Amino acid sequence: MEKYIVPLEKLNKKCDPELFEHSTTEDLPASRELIGQDRAMEALKYGLSIRRKGYNIYVSGLTGTGRNSYSYLVAKEFADKRKAPKDWCYVFNFKRPKFPKAIGMDGGQGKIFKKDVEKVIKDIGIEIPKTLTSKEYENNKNLIYTTHQNKAQKILNELNDLAKQYNFVFRQTERGILSIPLKESKPMTDEELDNLSQEEIEELMKTSNELNQKAFDYVKRVKDVEKDLIKEIKNLKEENVLQVLNNYIDTLIERYEDNDRICEYLNDMKADIVKNYDMFMKEDEKNYLEGILLPRDRKEDFMKRYQVNLFMDNNGKSNAPVIREMNPTYYNLFGKIEYVNEFGALKTDHMKIRPGSLHEANGGYIILQARDILQSSHAWEGLKRAITTEEIRIENITGLNVISETLRPEPIPLDIKVIIIGDYFLYQLLYNYDDDFRKLFKIRADFDIEMDKTEDNIRKIGSFVAYQCKEEGLKPFDKGALAAIIEHSSRIAENQNKLTAKFNELVEIIYEADLWADMENRQVVTREDIDMAIYKKNYRNNTYEEKLAELIEKDVIMIETEGEKIGEINGLSVIDLGQYIFGRPSKITVNTFVGKEGIINIEREVEQSGSIYDKGVLILGGYLGEKFAKDFPLSLTASITFEQSYSGIDGDSASSTELYALLSSLAGKPIKQSIAVTGSVNQKGMIQPIGGVNEKIEGFYKICKLKGLTGNEGVIIPYQNIENLMLEDEVIEAVKSGKFKIYRVKTIDEGIEILTGIKAGKLDEKGQYEKGAINYLVQKKLKYYSDISKEYE
Template sequence: MDNYLVSLDKLKKKCDCEVFESKTTEDLSTSRELIGQDRAMEALKYGLSISRKGYNIYVSGFTGTGRNSYSHLVTKKFADKKDAPKDWCYVYNFKKPSSPKAISLKTGQGKLFKKDVDTVIKKLVLEIPKALDSKEYENSRNLTYTVYQKKAKNILAELNDLANEYNFVFRQTENGILSIPLKDGKPITDEELNNMSKEEIEALTNTSNELNHKAYDYVRRIKKVENDFNTEMKKLKESKVIEVLDQYVTPLIEKYDENQKIREYLNDMKDDIVKNYEGFLGKDNERQVQGFPFMINSEEDTMKRYEINLFMDNSYKKKAPVVKEMNPTYYNLFGKIDYINQFGGYKTDHTQIKPGSLHEANGGYIILQVKDILQSGKTWESLKRALITEQLKVENITGLNIISETLSPEPIPLDIKVILIGDFKIYQLLYNYDDDFKKLFKIRTDFDIEMDRNLENIRKIGSFVAYQCKEQNLKPFDNTGLATIIEYSSRLAAHQDKLTARFNDLVEIIYEADQWANIRDKSIVTKDEVNIAIEKRDFRNNIHEEKMTEAIESGIIIIDTKGEKIGEINGLSVVNIGQYMFGRPNKITVNTFAGKEGIINIEREVKQSGSIHDKGVLILGGYLGEKYAKDFPLTLTASITFEQSYGGIDGDSASSTELYALLSSLSGKPIKQSIAVTGSVNQKGFIQPIGGVNEKIEGYYKICKLKGLTGEKGIIIPHQNIQNLMLKDEVIEAVRNNKFRIYAVRTIDEGIEILTRIKAGKLNNNNQYEKGTINYLVQEKLRNYAELSKSYK
């Protein structure tokens, strides 16, 4: 049996302290370089280098592999090679006020343009009233007034000549031209009018009607003169306003002549000011709403439309932006239109258009967490639409639009590279069920969870630790501490020739080891502090394991570690509680008897078994039939169960264990209870590797230690799992002192010999198994069951 023992040198791959080029990290070169992710880095850099539509990037991998920090770091390097993006402004649309215009400017010009326009408007507020109050304007106004007044008086004189024939006179009042009857050459008084008889009043009315009829043409001529005067006065005012605009706005148009949209906007603004110059005169208009008087400043309303909304000011950016949006809600990404509550109603304007992080990143890169963005279907769909159309449109999708005015701003061209961070499962779901995703995210970069344990990577981890010590002001690590970290890294990777790429786990141990050095008042972190940090980390999280151990010690959970029993065996499973994994022994029992039910998986019958475990049990029937029942029908009933198991069971790592117990029950030979087993099996009887081998071994070792290490206790593992062994020193020391044994097997035959101390047996020339062997006894029992089944038909 000793041939199957795993040698001491294979229980853990030590790290030689001398591989590091210095005694402590103080003398090591520091590096933040991503280690062991060459494939991921190549894919990421390739995706970032392609400036084509649809070549956005999906970064997959587990948390802690550096996918977030290094995606940002590499993206930043690419961004530093690109120029800063343009500035963007939203301005009032004089032709369609509900659709503000978007204007792009060279980087840094946005705030200059806004300042220029603000300065001009402030000057116009002062200069337009001055121009309309100047002596020159007054002279022109008086001259025009005199000319048209003279025209009106001449027509009125002609009208009064006609009125004299009817003993009337026409006077011009605030209410227009009125006809007044005369008496003795003077306008009749109210008293005289009241003293008239009915007949006199009737006669006077008829005369007035006749006169008014004849006077209509004269009155029309006077009104035309008035209208001509008003028109001429308006032209005079507008000409004065234009003179002011030519002085202040025209130079601004010339300054931004190269920008067509600015030129168009300033010309439209100029025309609008000419039409609405009254707003620059500073007069307040009183209006009535729901019976309550209030004042609205017409100047403020007018001035608002000339205000520039500096939507994106990139003057502070030297290179292309890289934005990490940690809360990618719709409005955080796409911006929004704010509203102002005014007298119970909501109003808005172009100055209330606010940018989102996509606008901040436009011209550069944005990094998003896929889980966060998928929580809102509207956000995900809107992001895809923006990438497809290559346009960014600000619009509110919920809220105030129903009860208030709304805007439809002009979209902004979108030039951006999106980097989504997520896991592989979400990638597969999106790739299989979202056609747009395939077209938009053509590059996938996958961060691995492990890397090769070679000299280069070992030294790089040393430089990584040195970088952490420098950046985080930690105590230096000596080479024994670094070697222990390398061994712990292989332990996390569960492979002697691999190192973990989940650097978050390493960083936590580095920080905690530094703290233990502080507690122990040491100036350098050694392997002792690293080991304490690992042990204390386990201790903080192993309460569930301790409770289970207590239950085994008290006999509540029945686990036998001595003696021999037929159809009973100790299997091993792994319990994962997040930051901590531990191995748990399970007693597996098998009963066999005559019948035709086959192998009954009790866990499956009570729906506590997963599909993978069910598959493992079904494989046992294939193994029995192929190995023992080629010349007779396989007829038996066997019940298999995990004793004292009250939760779900899945996985096939106990399939070989179940098969050993089944063979014991059929052969009638007992199994040594001191040896636990893990490993899956195929239908041909070959043992297959499993996960969590270190935790399983150490979990069973703790139980054996609790019940007394006699030298007979041990565990059987698949031969392939030797390369995964990174056991704790305590277990290795027990093996060294012959107090604990670890066997590695390739086949069921090898394992059953260890468990029963009886030969498995091989087929002889007569195609029969050797008498007295396990296989012979099993075959004979199955043959007996087959004969029994015939007799009971």
């Protein structure tokens, strides 16, 4: 059996501390460079370099590989080369009040523009009342009044000349021009009118009607004069107001003449103020009642139209933004329109339009988590629409518009690069089921979980540790500690020739090792501190493993490590608790007898197995048929189960183990209980590699240690898993001292020889297996079952 034993030097691959140029990280160059992700970094930079529609980026990979932090760093690097984005303001639309206008301008100019408009409105509010109460204005107004009064009096004189013929006179009153009857060339008094007889009254009314018919044109001319008076007074006011506006607003227009949108807005504002100049006049204070919406409130409400909503202020920014939106809800991304409750009614205006993170990132980059944005369907659909149309539209989606007045702000042009970070599974779902995703996210940057264990990468990890020490104020790490970190990195990667790219797991050990060094009053972190940090981390999480070991030690869970048994074998599985993974031995038993059912998987029958496990069991039937039953029908019933297993089972790493037990049962030869087995098998009997090999070996070793090591204990692993071995020092010492063995096999035949101590047997020239071999005995039993089956049929 010696030829199957894994050499001692293959059980672990130590790191040479001398690879590091200096004795501690204090003298090593500190670097935050992303290590071992050349492919992902090239894709990320390529995607950020393309300024074309649809070339947004999906960053895939597992948590802890640096996909978040380095996506931000690379985006920041690109952002630093681009100029700061525009400022954006929302202003009142004087032509379409429900559609506020968006005005863009150079970064930092928005704040100035807002102040300029505020100052102009304030100045205008002072100057308009002054102008309309000035002596010059009053003189002009009086001149107009006098002129029109003379015109009206002249017409009235003509009318009175006519009225004298009817013994009447016309007088201008508050109720207009009225005709009054005369008596002795004097207007009749009310007493005289009351003393008139009925006949006199009727005669007077008849005369009055005739006169009024003839006076109609004169009265109309007087009213026209009054209308002209009102119009000319209004024109005089507007001319005076316009003169004020020209002095202030035209100066502003000249200042912003390079921005057509601002000039258009200011001209519209000027025209609106001319129409509503009266809103700038002071109200009579006595008209206000506290707590009631009266003229002052209406005026303040009205005056909001002249305010500027500085929507996006990029003042002081020298380069493009990089925004990480951690809660990408619809409103957080696209902004919203806020409302206020006034006497039970919800009201809003252009000053209550609020930006979202897309506005903040406009002109730069935004980083989103795939899982977060997909949880909000409105946000995901809105993002795709914004990228497609290249504009950001603000609209409320809560149904609030039904019970309140609403606005439709003008959309803002969108110039942005979107980086979505997620896992491979979500990428495949989106790519296969969302056609828009394919068009809009054409670049994928995939962060690997491991890298090659080259000297260059080893030194880079040393620089990474040096960076952490410098940034976090940690103690320096010596060469031995760095070597231990490299070995632990290979252990996480489960490969002697690889290093993990899950730097968050390394950082945890770095921080904890610094603490242990501090507790031991050491000024430099050593290998002992690294080992202690790893041990204590495991100790904090291995309660379940210890409980299982205790049950096995007390034979509550029956695992035997001595003797030999037919159809019984120790299999190995792993239990993943998140922060801790450990190997658990499980007893697998097989019973065989005549029948037609084939191989019965008890776990499958009770629905406790996964599809991969079921596939592994079904492969066993293919192996038996191909190897032993080519000349006769396979008449067999075999019952296979994991004993004392009360939860789900999946994976095919126990398929070879089950096959060994099946062959043992058929051959009637016992299996050594001191040897546990892991590895999957194909239909041709070739052993295939599995995962978690270190944990499986160490898990069985711990149980053997509990029950007492005799030197016969060991584990059979697939030949291909040798490069995955990064075993703990205790296990290596046990192997070195001959107390524990690790075998590697390529085929089922090799494994069955180790487990039974009997040759597997090969086919001779006649197509028969040599007598006494395991394969001979299996074939003989299967032929026997077939013959019995024929007799019964």
